[in-house]
Amino acid sequence: MSKGLPKRSEDYSLWYNELVKRADLAENSPVRGCMVIKPYGYSIWEKMQAELDRMFKETGHTNAYFPLFIPKSYLSKEASHVEGFAKECAVVTHYRLKNSDDGRGVIVDPEAKLEEELIVRPTSETVIWSTYKNWIQSYRDLPLLVNQWANVVRWEMRTRLFLRTAEFLWQEGHTAHASKEEAIEETVQMMNVYATFAENFMALPVVRGIKSANERFAGAEDTYCIEALMQDGKALQAGTSHFLGQNFAKAFDVKFATKEGGLEYVWGTSWGASTRLMGALIMAHSDDNGLVLPPKLAPIQVVIVPIYKGDEELERISVKAKEIMASLRAKGISVQFDNRDTHKPGWKFAEYELKGVPLRIAMGPRDLENNTVEIARRDTLTKESVNLSEISIDKYVSDLLEEIQRNIFQKAFEFRENMTTEADTWQEFEDLLENKGGFVSAHWDGTTETEERIKELTKATIRCIPIDRKEESGSCILTGKPSTGRVLFARAY
Amino acid sequence: MSKGLPKRSEDYSLWYNELVKRADLAENSPVRGCMVIKPYGYSIWEKMQAELDRMFKETGHTNAYFPLFIPKSYLSKEASHVEGFAKECAVVTHYRLKNSDDGRGVIVDPEAKLEEELIVRPTSETVIWSTYKNWIQSYRDLPLLVNQWANVVRWEMRTRLFLRTAEFLWQEGHTAHASKEEAIEETVQMMNVYATFAENFMALPVVRGIKSANERFAGAEDTYCIEALMQDGKALQAGTSHFLGQNFAKAFDVKFATKEGGLEYVWGTSWGASTRLMGALIMAHSDDNGLVLPPKLAPIQVVIVPIYKGDEELERISVKAKEIMASLRAKGISVQFDNRDTHKPGWKFAEYELKGVPLRIAMGPRDLENNTVEIARRDTLTKESVNLSEISIDKYVSDLLEEIQRNIFQKAFEFRENMTTEADTWQEFEDLLENKGGFVSAHWDGTTETEERIKELTKATIRCIPIDRKEESGSCILTGKPSTGRVLFARAY
Structure with a gap:
């Protein structure tokens, strides 16, 4: 990096x-x-x-x-x-290359034209x-x-x-x-x-x-x-x-x-x-430090990073790290021990943050003495020292991974809730799209013309008519015509 | 069928x-x-x-x-x-279709030509x-x-x-x-x-x-x-x-x-x-009845076919079949219970033979009385009646599946051994290829010319120089020139 x-x-x-x-x-x-x-x-x-x-x-x-x-x-x-896809089709017209006669190298062989082109x-x-x-x-x-x-x-x-x-x-x-x-x-x-x-x-x-x-x-x-x-x-x-x-x-x-x-x-x-x-x-x-991966989709769920000076310290840490790895793997947790001597711990910390590894376990000589490890969460960027005599590490880590999975969802859920706003006037609607973003829940008269006009004016499209929307009579945000329920507008990828 | x-x-x-x-x-x-x-x-x-x-x-x-x-x-x-692949390449030259001006329907848009063609x-x-x-x-x-x-x-x-x-x-x-x-x-x-x-x-x-x-x-x-x-x-x-x-x-x-x-x-x-x-x-x-699948690659390893008249018999057989299924599944065996009433048992037997299901278990009312099932092997087309009080069905079936896997390999291995023959004269070589087939192990002088000539004369190619071939001096089957070991010839797919 x-x-x-x-x-x-x-x-x-x-x-x-x-x-x-x-x-x-x-x-x-x-x-x-x-x-x-x-x-x-x-x-x-x-x-x-x-x-x-x-x-x-x-x-x-x-x-x-x-x-x-x-x-x-x-x-x-x-x-x-065909109307929907014709304009973006890659078309195969020939099935062979040949050497050109004039030294240009390999060219499409004009004689190998397909009878019917293939999409x-x-x-x-x-x-x-x-x-x-x-x-x-x-x-x-x-x-x-x-x-x-x-x-x-x-x-x-x-x-x-x-x-x-x-x-x-x-x-x-x-x-x-x-x-x-x-x-x-x-x-x-x-x-x-x-x-x-x-x-x-x-x-x-x-x-x-x-x-x-x-x-x-x-x-x-x-x-x-x-x-x-x-x-x-x-x-x-x-x-x-x-x-x-x-x-x-x-x-x-x-x-x-x-x-x-x-x-x-x-x-x-x-x-x-x-x-x-x-x-x-x-x-x-994800955040400004890199990826944040939910544990259930993370290829590496836990990384163990040794903090050491010299081979003897690494050796002692490795013994402990391998014990921990074995007990986590037995629980189906994917764990990696990064004992590369080509990179310093600080570099590794940043690297695994960038890669979104949900949990990082660091172990130094002091940890060995105290029978502790330092556990850092990627989602909250918080750290804690854990005494291995007081917990069972496999259960502790697997509970924590579940907690992280829940927390990541919860954070996204709250964000989505905060970013879903009702608009009842055109002014509100435009303001929300321009200054806040997110989903804007509004009435629409049900016509394609209105939808297209709204898109021209605001770049927002109807993302969907929610399955669970309530019946609610109102007037279209643009035309004022009657509507029986709100739809979700947003600018979209 | x-x-x-x-x-x-x-x-x-x-x-x-x-x-x-x-x-x-x-x-x-x-x-x-x-x-x-x-x-x-x-x-x-x-x-x-x-x-x-x-x-x-x-x-x-x-x-x-x-x-x-x-x-x-x-x-x-x-x-x-490029020499090896140019003659068999599908080439993309355009990226869009359009409606033709003369009513021929959708055509390749000539204006959407790629700057560089893609293979x-x-x-x-x-x-x-x-x-x-x-x-x-x-x-x-x-x-x-x-x-x-x-x-x-x-x-x-x-x-x-x-x-x-x-x-x-x-x-x-x-x-x-x-x-x-x-x-x-x-x-x-x-x-x-x-x-x-x-x-x-x-x-x-x-x-x-x-x-x-x-x-x-x-x-x-x-x-x-x-x-x-x-x-x-x-x-x-x-x-x-x-x-x-x-x-x-x-x-x-x-x-x-x-x-x-x-x-x-x-x-x-x-x-x-x-x-x-x-x-x-x-x-x-596979054989003249259909596929023969090794159990390790068979999507369905065991099929249970009930033989019954009327709903009441089917009901009683189903209870037993479901017990057997549960115990096989617990052992990781993939098993299917075919209780369709649209097809007769004889049709089902032929169908699962065609599909190469390694084991078929048939159960009728008599089997229920005697606590037996009939087990048929796809590889040998043999059947036996098995008393469920005398065996543990999950172990029995899983042992049998392993036995079938071994047997299928063994049969193919013996076939291959019988069909691998040494030839020391051109006459023998041609005879073997024409009348027996299989691998013919013979000396070759190591040149591409000879290999190509042999291919022209017999349609056989050198399949490989076996990794474990023994050093053996001899004379090329075609040219008589010296060789240090045999290679495998065959006609090939």
Whole structure:
């Protein structure tokens, strides 16, 4: 580490970019808009994947894999779908390189042009529903509950590590059902799975809601979502679950024989969460010293740093440290002993703070004499000396990790509560967005025109119509027309 | 299931293709050469991934993720590398679609042409070494031990499910070292990891060896491999590990400051195994009734099928079945109770045979009376009635699963031994390849010319120079020139 991070209060955006790079999470690649996810960043993503995958399987889904490429004509089959994605598609047109005749080196071989161009998948509804046509004949084949972990490409002009990249990693669930009710139930269930994951593992409080028509997925009848709030007061969509109605079934002619002997179009859902969650995790909890990771997603939960002069002291500390490591590991806690002699303790302290390791245990010769260790919490940046004769270290640490997980959530929750404000006049609404940020809860007349006008005027969009909103009659913040309940506005990532 | 599989003895290739489709492992996608890996097939691949990933981590590697796209100019930086891959590259030339002016629908937008065309990665050495240049400054940054799970694309003209597809899934390890010795040690270690995985999990005996120059990876100094034998006597390369020397370090100018204060090029390795392993697994063990899966990779290890008339019998059998399930699950055995009333027991028996479930437990009313169950082994197709008062079912089943794992390996091992033959004359050599197949162990003069000539004459290639071959002087099977040891020839997938 050369010098400290930029401060959040001075330049939140620069702070984020620098943190992502310095904490070894990700970096830009030589290919415009594509990122390299570095080993430390990827190990956090792997922990997210493992938990989500477990939750998907517990709700009856299995994984499969569909092709990276989609024939151009497939994309066009669902009208609003192609409209939503055509402008950001990477297109494969040739399949071979050759040496140029004029010494320019390797060039695309013009003779190896594809008959039909291929799209690199921006999402897989089309190729999957074209496959489902062969998999589904009767009600016995339903429900079909499939998920895929994959890379997708959306050619974005302005990119940011994790938040918006041309290629990103994600999972996309694609399910098929015999009835509308069942498909909606699945859509809601998966929104709830995402919310549970965000709250219990990412320590990230989220609002569950439905998107307005304007923000809906291209090809969906309804988009359910979870929305989180970042420390700069901007919202971030952290997962979406789409009720597709019969749109893709109709586009790809997927019908099933009903129990009663009829023939009907299948009902569909799709739902996804991506490496964008990494951006949300970083921005929600981290501080000016670096990452703050919830223990449940931290690749290293505890680091032990020896403070010593000379080999003999290190040797004695190591014996004790290894005892502690063994007892923590037996409890399933991931712990690392950093006995590198290439770096000083102070450097290591800063490094593990930057990397967001939830607990640091320091041990020096005095600690050995007194049978103590110094335990430092990353979330609160507090330290305490603990006497090992008075506690059982494995229980102490595991309780503390749980306490940290709760505390990180609680802090984010209180922030979100403080940053959610009702506005009843246009003046209040503009003021809040300009001077406070966060979620602004306000009445809206339900039209796309008004929503778009509000976006033009304030850069705020409707993040969602909360699932649990109360019925409340009021007047639209912009037009004064009647409304039956508030929606959440915010500027968003 | 409509009718039985084709027989291996009549048409091995058709048997394979049909088995892959009927056992729900994979199917061809609408995109030429790309496959859909179906849920059952993918669940086997997930088990393979989990074991390999564990073994990679145990040997000190971490996962990361590098971009799907590679700038065309990068591919050209290592001369033999571009030669090896240029002819099978999918090329992205544009990044947007638009509606055509003449009503043809959606077309590639000619104005959205990329300044530099992008290659869809066929393998990632180039993009990874261009990144390593920034990651490696000094000996302290080495070794760098990184793996990636990813999809890659090689535009193949003739494809077969799992064995050769335009897109496939794989892992690719890319490591960087301070010395030649350490890099070679890593290369050998990873070949051994693959061999251990193949033998212990896939129940697939493999020969460890080194490739001849002709079969070497484009850009490597040496390619180590594991070679397996399929039931039709053809060989299949099941994993490769490459010693890259300093080739990619030189191509991408990756140098490190040595401990002694010098500046040297870094030494590299790369190693990969792919969904091709699925093809190997299927072809090595399966029979005319369907898949035979080694228990360690079987998604369902035990299936319980009730044999009943009416709800009351099913109810009584279910109680007992659930007891058995609970005790098997407590031992970590994956077990499924198939109480569907839509299919008859005979249909289910055939279905689970087709799917390769290692053990089937059948229970009827007579079994309930006698406190017995019927246990059928998939590998031997034998059945026995077992009295539950005389055994502990969890221990019995878990011992049996281990026995099956051993037996499947043993059978494949004996087959391989019987199908490995020495040839000392050209006549013998040709006869063996034509009439017996398998590995033919023979002397070779060490030249590429001879190897190529032998391939032209017999379609056999040198699969490898076995690691453990004995020194033995002899004369080349084709030219009669001197040789110091035998190599393994075979026709191969």
